[in-house]
Amino acid sequence: MPQAEDFYRQMVRLRAVENELTKLSQTGQLRGSLHLCQGQEAVPAGACAALRKDDYLTCTYRGHGYVLAKGLDLDLVLREILGKASGLCKGKGGKMHLFDPEFGLLGTNGIVGGGVGTAVGAALASWIDGKDQVALTVFGDGTLNQGHVSECFNMAALYKLPVIFLCENNLYAEMTPLERSHGNTDLCARVAGFGIKTDKCDGNDPFLVYDAVHKAVERARKGEGPTFIEAMTYRTIGHYQADPGTQYRTPEEIAQWKEKSPISKLEKVIGNAAEAIREEEENRVSEAMQSALKQPDPSPTHALTEVFA
Amino acid sequence: MSEMTFVQAINSGLRQELDRDTDVFLMGEDIAHYGGMFRVTEGLMDAYGDKRIVDTPISESGFIGMALGAALAGKRPVAELMFIDFSLVAMDQVHNQIAKTHYMSGGRVKVPLTIITQGGGYKGAAAQHSQMLEALFLQVPGIKVVCPSNPADAKGLVAAAIRDDNPVLFIEHKQLLGVKGEVPEGEHFVPLGEAKVVRSGSELSIFTYSYCVTLVEQALEGTGVDAEIFDLRSLNPLDWPAIATSVKKTHRALIVHESHQRCGVGVDLAAQIQQKLFDELDAPIGICAAADTPIPFAKPLEDVVLPSPERIKLAIEQVLHG
Numbered sequence: 001m002p003q004a005e006d007f008y009r010q011m012v013r014l015r016a017v018e019n020e021l022t023k024l025s026q027t028g029q030l031r032g033s034l035h036l037c038q039g040q041e042a043v044p045a046g047a048c049a050a051l052r053k054d055d056y057l058t059c060t061y062r063g064h065g066y067v068l069a070k071g072l073d074l075d076l077v078l079r080e081i082l083g084k085a086s087g088l089c090k091g092k093g094g095k096m097h098l099f100d101p102e103f104g105l106l107g108t109n110g111i112v113g114g115g116v117g118t119a120v121g122a123a124l125a126s127w128i129d130g131k132d133q134v135a136l137t138v139f140g141d142g143t144l145n146q147g148h149v150s151e152c153f154n155m156a157a158l159y160k161l162p163v164i165f166l167c168e169n170n171l172y173a174e175m176t177p178l179e180r181s182h183g184n185t186d187l188c189a190r191v192a193g194f195g196i197k198t199d200k201c202d203g204n205d206p207f208l209v210y211d212a213v214h215k216a217v218e219r220a221r222k223g224e225g226p227t228f229i230e231a232m233t234y235r236t237i238g239h240y241q242a243d244p245g246t247q248y249r250t251p252e253e254i255a256q257w258k259e260k261s262p263i264s265k266l267e268k269v270i271g272n273a274a275e276a277i278r279e280e281e282e283n284r285v286s287e288a289m290q291s292a293l294k295q296p297d298p299s300p301t302h303a304l305t306e307v308f309a
Numbered sequence: 310m311s312e313m314t315f316v317q318a319i320n321s322g323l324r325q326e327l328d329r330d331t332d333v334f335l336m337g338e339d340i341a342h343y344g345g346m347f348r349v350t351e352g353l354m355d356a357y358g359d360k361r362i363v364d365t366p367i368s369e370s371g372f373i374g375m376a377l378g379a380a381l382a383g384k385r386p387v388a389e390l391m392f393i394d395f396s397l398v399a400m401d402q403v404h405n406q407i408a409k410t411h412y413m414s415g416g417r418v419k420v421p422l423t424i425i426t427q428g429g430g431y432k433g434a435a436a437q438h439s440q441m442l443e444a445l446f447l448q449v450p451g452i453k454v455v456c457p458s459n460p461a462d463a464k465g466l467v468a469a470a471i472r473d474d475n476p477v478l479f480i481e482h483k484q485l486l487g488v489k490g491e492v493p494e495g496e497h498f499v500p501l502g503e504a505k506v507v508r509s510g511s512e513l514s515i516f517t518y519s520y521c522v523t524l525v526e527q528a529l530e531g532t533g534v535d536a537e538i539f540d541l542r543s544l545n546p547l548d549w550p551a552i553a554t555s556v557k558k559t560h561r562a563l564i565v566h567e568s569h570q571r572c573g574v575g576v577d578l579a580a581q582i583q584q585k586l587f588d589e590l591d592a593p594i595g596i597c598a599a600a601d602t603p604i605p606f607a608k609p610l611e612d613v614v615l616p617s618p619e620r621i622k623l624a625i626e627q628v629l630h631g
Contacts, residue, residue: 056378058378088417089413089414089415089417090416091415092414093413093415097414099415099417106418107406107410107413111405114401114405114406115406117370117371117372117373118377118378120371120374120378121375121376121380121381121382122378122381124378124379128334128360128379128384133382135378147370148371151368151370151371152371152374152375154368155365155366155371155372155375158366159363306411306412306415307411308453309411309474
């Protein structure tokens, strides 16, 4: 069972990474879109603590928190996000396409719901071979409206696959609130209809997320099939760098959720030790980022390689 | 050698690979208990069990996506798509996920995955069950495409597709499924990317594949035209050296395929030939392909849209005599 300090460390590291990336984005040093997860840090911290290194993971374009919490090397990840030759994927993937088979990471993804089949398929491989590796796929509330995902729910239930569907319900699918995109806003009820066990937890409490995922992982390893977990949380920042997040949400609502931020909540639990941990992580991330910025760009000839294995 | 139908030859190739590598498994609609809509997987579940021959619901996007996950987890999945027309509901998984994963990962992961499907017209199956869609997949870097024209190649190419460390789309033609031919017994393997000379000739080069190989042979019967016929077999990778050698020999080229002409294989090959071998050409390059309409149901209409021996004969005349 991880301690409060472990969760706190994961969350402040993630926040530090996002703060650094925001600075780079604002000064034009970071290419592409930047989808941040501020306010939602407890879900990756809690969920990944319940996984083994060899368990499989697929995430969304907002998945860098999971990637780091799963144990991937911070330097390799930051270099990839900056498109460097020494990055995790040699600068070919970027933040939305991070892969590392050594840690079971089968991809962050640019398509909403696009990686759900990948995770269910990895679970199918475990099922075929009688292995106890499980797969966790994380996505947002909007993903439940993708047809591909419904197909995957059905097949996971049909074969009783060792897969955990972790839904970060942050109340908005990009800029559209839940009640304007779901005919039935009771997400657990929708998924239970597929014959999948469901669970709901406070996604701003890493201990509760850990408990829910841990239970689901145990079930999956025992061959008892998939679990859908709805972790209630909130993105206190916009959908991406050009969205302030204020057009479709009231300042009161955002302020209310900022108060429930998992980082500040856990700071109160940990007390004085928190500051040292935070500073340590901020320094570590800042150093890694400075080092990443100095890395060489990929060679142009490399654009044409690795189309085929 | 033994005589087999196209379907039996694929079945034999699948058994060969299932025996060779325990990571190979099949998934698809009605393939296990029923034995496959076209009997390609007949008897396989009894021989290999229902965890290696897996029936799936009618969820093409779901199970094609799962094949990717299984491949990344170390398996060699073979997913059967009953009709290539149904690939269109799985396009995100094929185009955005499967084909790009190796590249996006900077080579960190491999995707040894085969999609077996069948396409083509001439059976009155109408607009949503008669298409040849290979050109759509040739637009996507990262997926190989093969279109066998006879049972022996079908067995050898399915084995090559499964052994390849990349995604491969293997397209059968519904007109060929019952066709018989001599197939090597025991281990048989046809490398991807090698065209085959069906017959040598000196007057013009005809590049074709799949069922159109048969149609081209029919078109040439009794004409006395000394044409060289190339069965491309594999469209990605393409056997460019074989194409170039033949064009340099005959100085005239015709491309025949069943899919639509616009942005298709013929247009692509014609562009490559004229760019690289312009001085070798004695005549404009010919293309005989489906008309740019959906495939109609009634026979008199389908006859107009799809290539026929008569239309191919006219195309040959055009390339030879202008």
